Amino acid sequence: MKLRTGTAVILLIVLIVFAVGFGAYRGWSQERARVEETYAGLENMLHTRVEAAYNVLAVAGRHLGAADEAVQRVAADRDILEGKASLRKKAEANEALTKDVDALLKKLSALEQVRSDSRDRGYVESYLPQMMEQSLEKTVGANYNSAAAEFNKKLNSTFSGMIAKLLGIRHAEEFIAQ
Amino acid sequence: MRKAVSVFLVLVLCLMVLPAAHAEEYPPFQGIVADVAGVLGEETVKDLQSLADRMESNLGGHIYVLTRHFLGGASPQTYADKVFEIWGLGENDALLLMVIGEESYALSLGSLAKASLPQETRNSLLANYFRAPFLSRQYGQAAGDLAATLAQALAKAQGETLSDSGLFDVETVQAQSTPKPQTWDEIWQGMFAQQDYQEEPWDWGNEWEVEETHVNWRGILIWGLVIYFLFFRKKRARRR
Numbered sequence: 001m002k003l004r005t006g007t008a009v010i011l012l013i014v015l016i017v018f019a020v021g022f023g024a025y026r027g028w029s030q031e032r033a034r035v036e037e038t039y040a041g042l043e044n045m046l047h048t049r050v051e052a053a054y055n056v057l058a059v060a061g062r063h064l065g066a067a068d069e070a071v072q073r074v075a076a077d078r079d080i081l082e083g084k085a086s087l088r089k090k091a092e093a094n095e096a097l098t099k100d101v102d103a104l105l106k107k108l109s110a111l112e113q114v115r116s117d118s119r120d121r122g123y124v125e126s127y128l129p130q131m132m133e134q135s136l137e138k139t140v141g142a143n144y145n146s147a148a149a150e151f152n153k154k155l156n157s158t159f160s161g162m163i164a165k166l167l168g169i170r171h172a173e174e175f176i177a178q
Numbered sequence: 179m180r181k182a183v184s185v186f187l188v189l190v191l192c193l194m195v196l197p198a199a200h201a202e203e204y205p206p207f208q209g210i211v212a213d214v215a216g217v218l219g220e221e222t223v224k225d226l227q228s229l230a231d232r233m234e235s236n237l238g239g240h241i242y243v244l245t246r247h248f249l250g251g252a253s254p255q256t257y258a259d260k261v262f263e264i265w266g267l268g269e270n271d272a273l274l275l276m277v278i279g280e281e282s283y284a285l286s287l288g289s290l291a292k293a294s295l296p297q298e299t300r301n302s303l304l305a306n307y308f309r310a311p312f313l314s315r316q317y318g319q320a321a322g323d324l325a326a327t328l329a330q331a332l333a334k335a336q337g338e339t340l341s342d343s344g345l346f347d348v349e350t351v352q353a354q355s356t357p358k359p360q361t362w363d364e365i366w367q368g369m370f371a372q373q374d375y376q377e378e379p380w381d382w383g384n385e386w387e388v389e390e391t392h393v394n395w396r397g398i399l400i401w402g403l404v405i406y407f408l409f410f411r412k413k414r415a416r417r418r
Contacts (some may be wrong), residue, residue: 050250051248054249054251055247055251055301057277058248058280062281123247123279127279158203
C-alpha cells in the first residue's frame with residue numbers, strides 16, 4: 001500500500017513537472033515565433049537604409065572618387081547592412097551609417113562643383129538628408145525592436161520563462177548597437 | 179471564445195496592413211507617362227500621349243515613359259523589366275525608364291517589339307537619339323526623340339506606317355534645375371524602389387486611394403468589431 005502511494009505521488013510529480021515543462025516550452029516557443037515574424041519588418045526597414053546608402057553613393061560617385069575615405073565608410077556600412085552580419089553588428093552599422101552619410105553629404109555640399117550644380121545640390125542639401133532621416137525613423141520604429149525586448153524581459157522575469165530557458169528557449173537577438 | 183475571436187480579428191488586421199506596405203514598392207500604373215521625378219514638361223507628356231494614340235491604331239502597342247530620381251541600388255534594366263511585367267504591358271509595348279539622380283536609363287520591350295528590334299538596333303537608338311540630351315539634362319527632348327524614333331523603327335520593322343508629324347518638334351524642355359518639392363510620401367515613393375517584388379499586377383488605384391486619404395475604412399470597421407467583442411458584448415451579457 002505504501003509503495004502504491006509513493007508511486008502515485010512520484011507519478012503525480014512527474015506529470016506535474018512534465019505538464020509545466022511542456023507548457024512552458026510550447027508557450028515560449030510560440031512567443032519566440034511571434035517575435036521572429038516581426039523580423040521581416042525590420043529587414044524591410046534595413047533594406048530602405050541600404051537603398052538610401054546606394055542613392056547617396058550614386059551622387060557621391062559623380063563628384064568624389066571611390067577611393068575617397070568618406071565614400072568608403074558609407075559603402076562599408078551599406079555592405080554590413082546588406083550582408084549576413086549579426087543583428088548587433090547591423091545595429092552598429094546602422095548607427096554609423098547615419099553619421100557617415102552626414103559627413104559625406106557635408107563634404108559634398110562643400111564642393112564647388114556640387115554648389116554650382118543645382119540638381120545635385122538639391123539632392124545633397126535637401127532630398128538625400130530627408131530620405132536618410134525618414135529611413136532612420138522607420139528603422140527605429142520597427143516592431144521587432146520592441147517585440148524582442150519585451151520577449152527577453154518576460155523570459156528573464158517569469159517562472160515559466162526560466163523553465164523555458166532551461167529547456168533550450170534562447171533570448172531574441174535585439175537590434176541594439178553595443 | 180472571446181479570445182479566439184480577438185486573435186482572429188487581429189490576424190485579419192495584420193493581413194490588411196501587408197498589402198498597403200507593399201504598395202510603395204513600384205510606382206502605380208499612371209498611363210503612358212509616369213513622371214515620378216517630375217522632369218518632363220507638359221508638352222512632352224501631351225506629345226507622348228498623342229504618339230501612343232497613333233501607335234495604338236497602327237501597331238497596337240505603346241511607348242511608356244517612367245522617370246525616377248533613384249533606384250536604391252537596383253539595376254535599371256532589371257527594374258524596368260519588372261515594372262513592365264507589373265504594369266502588365268503588352269507584347270508590342272515599350273517602357274523607357276529614366277533615372278535622373280543616377281544618370282542611368284533602360285528600355286524594356288515586349289516580346290513582339292523585341293523580335294522586331296534586335297538588341298543592337300535598340301542600343302544604337304539609345305546612343306544616337308537619347309543619351310546625349312539625357313546626360314545634358316534635356317529630359318523632355320531625350321524622351322520625345324527616343325519615343326518618336328523607336329515608334330518609327332517599330333513601324334518600319336513590322337511593315338506599318340506611322341506619322342509623328344507635329345510631335346516633339348516644338349518644345350525643348352530644359353533640364354529641371356532642382357528636384358520639384360515633394361511630400362514625404364512622394365519622396366518615399368520615389369526613393370525606395372526595390373524591396374519585395376509583387377508578382378501579380380497590383381490594383382494600384384485602390385491602394386493609392388488609401389495612401390492619399392490616409393483613411394482605412396476597413397480598418398476602422400474591424401477595430402470597431404474588436405472593441406465591441408472585447409467590451410460591449412460582455413457588458414450586455416452581464417445585464418442579462
